[in-house]
Amino acid sequence: MAEDTLLKHQPLVDELKQSLGQASFSRDFAAKTAQLPKGDQFIIKMEFNRLRQPCSRTIDLRGTASGEVQSYSYKSQQHFMDAQAIATFEKGVARFGDYIMAVYEMVMEEVNNQRQLRQGATPQPENSEKSARVIHFASYDFRQQERMNYTIKVSVMVNDKTIEGKSSDISLGGCKLKLPSHAMLERGQKVQVRFTGLEEDFELGLKNGLEYEIVGIDPASTIDFYYARMKRTGSETTPGFDEFLARFINGNKRRYKVNLDNTLDAVLTKGYEQYYLPRVSSLFSFICVNDKKLTPKLLLTTENNAYIHYYFSDEERRSVLPSILNTQRISSILARKGQVKSTLLYSFSHTQNGKVFFYSATDIELATYPKLRSLFFSYASRKPSWRVFKLQLVPVQSEDSHIPLSLPDSAGEAIAKLNKPPSARVQSYLKGLKYLCTLSEVSSANLTAHKRRYRLDKSLVNQLKVFGHRKVAEPELEVVALEYANLRAHKRYLYQTEVTVESGLAAPMSAQSRDFSVLGMQIELSQPAPETKKGDVIYLRLPQLQEITKKFELTQLPYEVMAVSKTGTILNLKAYQKSKQPHVGVQFFSQLVENNKDKLQVCEEEPKVPGLSKALRNIVVKNLAQTPLYITKEEAHLELGAIGEGRYQSAIHHIWRQFGEFSTQINLKPLLSIKEFQQLSDTLRDGNRQDKPKTFDLFIRLNLKKDDLSSAVTSRCISTEEDYSSLLPFVNKALKSGLLFAFRLHLSKTGRPDTKYLISELKYISHYALHKAKELEQALWRVEGVIDALAIDELVPKLCDIEVQDYQKMLERRNLWLQRLG
Known part of the structure; x- marks a missing residue:
C-alpha cells in the first residue's frame, strides 16, 4: 500500500x-x-524519514563499476568505488552532513544511470520460466543479537507525554515498537520505554523505564500505525533487568518465533558454496608482499585442482610456483586493464640428468620477443609436458578471511567461539596478503594442434633459455587442503597390515598399510621407490588379510598411484578398474567394513594450522571471478537450477542483466539448447562422484537487435575432445553481426551436501522450525552436478580458424557494449 x-x-x-x-x-x-x-x-x-537515517551499508562496486575501483574510507568504514561514485558520495555527504540512506541511494542511482547509458532497453514482461536460483556468494549477514517476535503492551515517554503501543520484537540491545501515527517520533530522539505488559507479570524494578534512541521509522500495513526501531543507549546500569530479559528470551524463543530469515538464506548459500569449492579445477595461490617482492605464499588445493600443484613440482617434489609466479611476471599482469587481470601462461618442462627444468611464458612476455614466439610454440607444443593455463589476479585483503556465522554470539558459547576472527597464528600466515591468483588449465588437443602448425627449427632451440627458470632456493609454499566433510565417497580407516608390491617396481617390495577405504589405501614402502610416479598401476598382495578370507583371492590386485610423498616411500592408491569386472580388493574391503564397523577406527586428519583452510576458503568465496552453475533434479528430470555470482561478474551475468532477467529467480534455459543440455545431463548420469571433471566449450552469440533474451541469445556447446570445424559458421556469424563470448565448462557430479559445515546453523533452525531445516536439506540434496564456467575469450582465435580482423572488430563492439553497461 x-x-x-x-x-x-x-x-x-x-x-x-x-x-x-x-x-x-x-x-x-x-x-x-x-x-x-x-x-x-x-x-x-x-519515506523522507527513512532517507535521513544513518546508513551502515558498505558500497562495494567491484565487479559492477566501469571505472577503476579503489578503496575509500569514511568514518572507519571501507567502501570500494570508482572515481564517479566517490564524487557522488562526497557530494552527498557535503549536502546532508553525514553518510545517510539518501547518500547511499544517490550513489547506487548514479551506478545504475551509468549502466543504462545509451542502452535504450525496454522493460520486459515477467518470465514465467524464471525457476533458477541466484546464489550470491558470501552474501550472508551477521546478527549481533537474537531477535524474538514478541507482542506486549508498552508505554513510551517523550516530552512529558506518554504514547501507548505494542512491541513487535525485542532483543537485549533494542526493540521494534508499533505506535499510533498521531504520535510520530523522529530518528535520533531519545525516549523512555516501559514494558507494561511484562510488568503485569514480573517485578522489573524499572519505574522510569529504559532509555532508547530511535534509529529508524518504518511504515506499517495501515496508515494508522508505524514501526519505530530503537536501540538501548546504555545510559542506565540494569544488570538485574538484563539478566531477566536474557533468561526470558532464551526461555521463550521456541514458543515465540525467532526471526530466521537471514539464517535460512545463509545456510542455502553456504550449501551451494560447499558444493562448488571442492569441485573447482583451478588452483588458488595467495600472493603476499615480502621484502617488497610479490610472491606466492599459500596454496588452497582440492581433489580437482591438486594436479596443477603436482605439475609445477620438480624432481625433489618442491614447488616451482614461486619461480613461475615471480614478481616481474605478476607486475606485468597487474599493469593490464580490467578488474580481473588475466593472461595465458604456456609451460613445459625438460628433464636432464635426473633434473627437471621448467620453461614458461605469458602472452605478455611473448609479445616482447616476437622473433621467439613461433619457436617457443613449435617446440613447446611438441613436448609431453606442454600445458596452457589461464592466470587471473584479483586484489584481496586479509580481512576477507573472516566470515562469522549468521547467528549472534548470544545463541550459545559454541556459536560465539565460531564467530571469532581467525587466530593470531592464522593471521600470521596471511600477513602481507595482496592478491589471489587463480591458475586454470585450458589445454586441449585442438589448442595443441593449432600451435604445432609452426615449423620447428631445432637448431634454434637454445634461444628458448630466456624462458627458463633457474634452480634457486625458493621459500617453501604452504599447501593447504580445502576442508570438506564429504570429499571422499567412503570413510578411511586406520589399519596396519602387511602388503607386498608384486609388480610395477624392479622387484617385489614389502610395505605396510597405513589406512584403507573401500576404494583405496595408503601404504608405506620399506624403502624409497623413485621410479614410481603418479598414474602408475601397481599390483598388491595382502598376505595377512588373506588368512581371514577364503572367498577372495587377495593377490595381483591392481591399484593406481594417485600421489607419492617427497620421500618416495608413501603411496596413495586407488582401486584400478579398466574393465567392467568387479575389483576383488573393492569387494573384500566392502565386506570387511560392513562386518567390522564397530571395531574399525575412522581416520580423522588434523589440519596443520587449524582455521587456515577456512580462512582461505572465505577469501576465495568473497573474491570469486568464475561462474558456478548448478544442475538440479526437479521431479524426474534435470535442469539448470542455479547460478552463482561473486564479486566479479562474467558475461553471463552482464547479458542477463541487460535484458532485466537477473533477480532472485531467473530463466537460464536460453543458455543451453535442449540438445546441448541433454549432452551435459547424459554425461552427468553416466559418470560418478570420483570422476575427473568433463570439459566442454560453450560459445554464446548475442544479437543486440533483439528485444528479448530468448531471441537474443543462441549458443553452441562442444566437448573439448571434438573437432571445432563444425562451429565455424556459428562463430563467423557472431563475429560479423553480433557479440561472441566463450567459456570452458568443467562438469562434475556431486555427492552428498556438506551438512557438517552447516551444522551449527542447521541445528539452530531445527530447534525453532524443524520443517524449514528439512526443506533446506531437501533443496541441497537436489543438486546433481556443478559446472565451473571459466571465460576463455582469448582462446577463440586459437581454437577456430577465423579472420583475426573480424575478431578484433567484434572485440571493439563488445568492449563498447560492456562500457555502456557500466
Whole structure:
C-alpha cells in the first residue's frame, strides 16, 4: 500500500528530494503536500524519514563499476568505488552532513544511470520460466543479537507525554515498537520505554523505564500505525533487568518465533558454496608482499585442482610456483586493464640428468620477443609436458578471511567461539596478503594442434633459455587442503597390515598399510621407490588379510598411484578398474567394513594450522571471478537450477542483466539448447562422484537487435575432445553481426551436501522450525552436478580458424557494449 502511494506521487517525491538536507525542506514539504490526503502525506513523510537515517551499508562496486575501483574510507568504514561514485558520495555527504540512506541511494542511482547509458532497453514482461536460483556468494549477514517476535503492551515517554503501543520484537540491545501515527517520533530522539505488559507479570524494578534512541521509522500495513526501531543507549546500569530479559528470551524463543530469515538464506548459500569449492579445477595461490617482492605464499588445493600443484613440482617434489609466479611476471599482469587481470601462461618442462627444468611464458612476455614466439610454440607444443593455463589476479585483503556465522554470539558459547576472527597464528600466515591468483588449465588437443602448425627449427632451440627458470632456493609454499566433510565417497580407516608390491617396481617390495577405504589405501614402502610416479598401476598382495578370507583371492590386485610423498616411500592408491569386472580388493574391503564397523577406527586428519583452510576458503568465496552453475533434479528430470555470482561478474551475468532477467529467480534455459543440455545431463548420469571433471566449450552469440533474451541469445556447446570445424559458421556469424563470448565448462557430479559445515546453523533452525531445516536439506540434496564456467575469450582465435580482423572488430563492439553497461 505504501509502495503504491509513493509510486503514485513519484514526481512529487523526486521534486522534494532536491531540497532534502536544506533548511527550507520542512517548509517546502508542507507547501507541496498540503493538497494531499493526510494518509498520503504521512507515507511520503516516512519515506523522507527513512532517507535521513544513518546508513551502515558498505558500497562495494567491484565487479559492477566501469571505472577503476579503489578503496575509500569514511568514518572507519571501507567502501570500494570508482572515481564517479566517490564524487557522488562526497557530494552527498557535503549536502546532508553525514553518510545517510539518501547518500547511499544517490550513489547506487548514479551506478545504475551509468549502466543504462545509451542502452535504450525496454522493460520486459515477467518470465514465467524464471525457476533458477541466484546464489550470491558470501552474501550472508551477521546478527549481533537474537531477535524474538514478541507482542506486549508498552508505554513510551517523550516530552512529558506518554504514547501507548505494542512491541513487535525485542532483543537485549533494542526493540521494534508499533505506535499510533498521531504520535510520530523522529530518528535520533531519545525516549523512555516501559514494558507494561511484562510488568503485569514480573517485578522489573524499572519505574522510569529504559532509555532508547530511535534509529529508524518504518511504515506499517495501515496508515494508522508505524514501526519505530530503537536501540538501548546504555545510559542506565540494569544488570538485574538484563539478566531477566536474557533468561526470558532464551526461555521463550521456541514458543515465540525467532526471526530466521537471514539464517535460512545463509545456510542455502553456504550449501551451494560447499558444493562448488571442492569441485573447482583451478588452483588458488595467495600472493603476499615480502621484502617488497610479490610472491606466492599459500596454496588452497582440492581433489580437482591438486594436479596443477603436482605439475609445477620438480624432481625433489618442491614447488616451482614461486619461480613461475615471480614478481616481474605478476607486475606485468597487474599493469593490464580490467578488474580481473588475466593472461595465458604456456609451460613445459625438460628433464636432464635426473633434473627437471621448467620453461614458461605469458602472452605478455611473448609479445616482447616476437622473433621467439613461433619457436617457443613449435617446440613447446611438441613436448609431453606442454600445458596452457589461464592466470587471473584479483586484489584481496586479509580481512576477507573472516566470515562469522549468521547467528549472534548470544545463541550459545559454541556459536560465539565460531564467530571469532581467525587466530593470531592464522593471521600470521596471511600477513602481507595482496592478491589471489587463480591458475586454470585450458589445454586441449585442438589448442595443441593449432600451435604445432609452426615449423620447428631445432637448431634454434637454445634461444628458448630466456624462458627458463633457474634452480634457486625458493621459500617453501604452504599447501593447504580445502576442508570438506564429504570429499571422499567412503570413510578411511586406520589399519596396519602387511602388503607386498608384486609388480610395477624392479622387484617385489614389502610395505605396510597405513589406512584403507573401500576404494583405496595408503601404504608405506620399506624403502624409497623413485621410479614410481603418479598414474602408475601397481599390483598388491595382502598376505595377512588373506588368512581371514577364503572367498577372495587377495593377490595381483591392481591399484593406481594417485600421489607419492617427497620421500618416495608413501603411496596413495586407488582401486584400478579398466574393465567392467568387479575389483576383488573393492569387494573384500566392502565386506570387511560392513562386518567390522564397530571395531574399525575412522581416520580423522588434523589440519596443520587449524582455521587456515577456512580462512582461505572465505577469501576465495568473497573474491570469486568464475561462474558456478548448478544442475538440479526437479521431479524426474534435470535442469539448470542455479547460478552463482561473486564479486566479479562474467558475461553471463552482464547479458542477463541487460535484458532485466537477473533477480532472485531467473530463466537460464536460453543458455543451453535442449540438445546441448541433454549432452551435459547424459554425461552427468553416466559418470560418478570420483570422476575427473568433463570439459566442454560453450560459445554464446548475442544479437543486440533483439528485444528479448530468448531471441537474443543462441549458443553452441562442444566437448573439448571434438573437432571445432563444425562451429565455424556459428562463430563467423557472431563475429560479423553480433557479440561472441566463450567459456570452458568443467562438469562434475556431486555427492552428498556438506551438512557438517552447516551444522551449527542447521541445528539452530531445527530447534525453532524443524520443517524449514528439512526443506533446506531437501533443496541441497537436489543438486546433481556443478559446472565451473571459466571465460576463455582469448582462446577463440586459437581454437577456430577465423579472420583475426573480424575478431578484433567484434572485440571493439563488445568492449563498447560492456562500457555502456557500466
